[in-house]
């Protein structure tokens with residue numbers, strides 16, 4: 001697979017040369033503006049299952065060169081969508097130490113400090129995520145916005161191990177923790193639209209759910225996330241910091257963003 005980055009000659013404006021869908025329709029993220037919204041009373045609260053993982057089970061925390069990711073057990077799933085969507089991994093997008101604004105989605109042009117994505121695939125129809133990733137009903141991603149504020153104990157459950165994965169392709173095992181604590185209290189208030197992966201190959205295969213309410217992490221936690229990681233391998237002579245790993249908002253075209261709540 002071709003290399004891609006978030007800046008420079010392999011940055012997002014060049015992705016479509018090797019990944020044609022990146023230049024196509026139904027791309028994510030988007031700037032969720034009030035005039036795009038339509039209240040949909042049929043949108044049910046998101047129901048997650050088995051998100052409260054025991055510390056006795058191990059999760060793989062990894063640096064894949066594009067983000068920090070946690071691989072998730074297949075017992076975690078969402079039940080309230082048209083099909084069962086089984087969890088695969090979660091990862092983050094963030095800004096930099098000089099610019100604490102790195103969310104992918106924006107709300108009325110406000111960019112948040114960071115954004116978490118919990119990636120699920122349609123396990124009713126596909127045996128694994130690789131078979132689902134390029135299908136229009138293949139993926140469902142839960143998005144959570146993060147702002148700098150109060151310390152976040154759940155976030156700390158993996159952040160405290162981040163110095164073990166400073167370089168690309170490094171992985172460590174971490175104790176399971178309650179992933180539900182990384183979601184907002186209200187799972188009934190969210191934005192919903194049809195979009196894509198926000199990284200190459202940018203397949204338009206994602207049913208997006210972005211929760212209305214943001215969570216907080218402390219400034220120290222944000223700085224740790226924003227300064228700990230490199231997108232280069234440990235042995236590379238020139239270390240490349242991993243930050244600002246967010247795609248800019250894409251054209252909405254004539255897509256409608258549904259909302260599950262009234263003002």
Ligand SMILES: NS(=O)(=O)c1c(F)c(F)c(S(=O)(=O)CCO)c(N[C@H]2CCCc3ccccc32)c1F
Pocket residue numbers: 064066067069088089091117119129130133141196197198199200201
């Ligand atoms: N923002 S986003 O669109 O949700 C999003 C990312 F931003 C992101 F970086 C990743 S990645 O970390 O895998 C690095 C580049 O694919 C993914 N991976 C997904 C889709 C690709 C295949 C796959 C296979 C197993 C587990 C997860 C995934 C991703 F979906």
Ligand SMILES: [Zn+2]
Pocket residue numbers: 091092093116117198
């Ligand atoms: Zn993502």
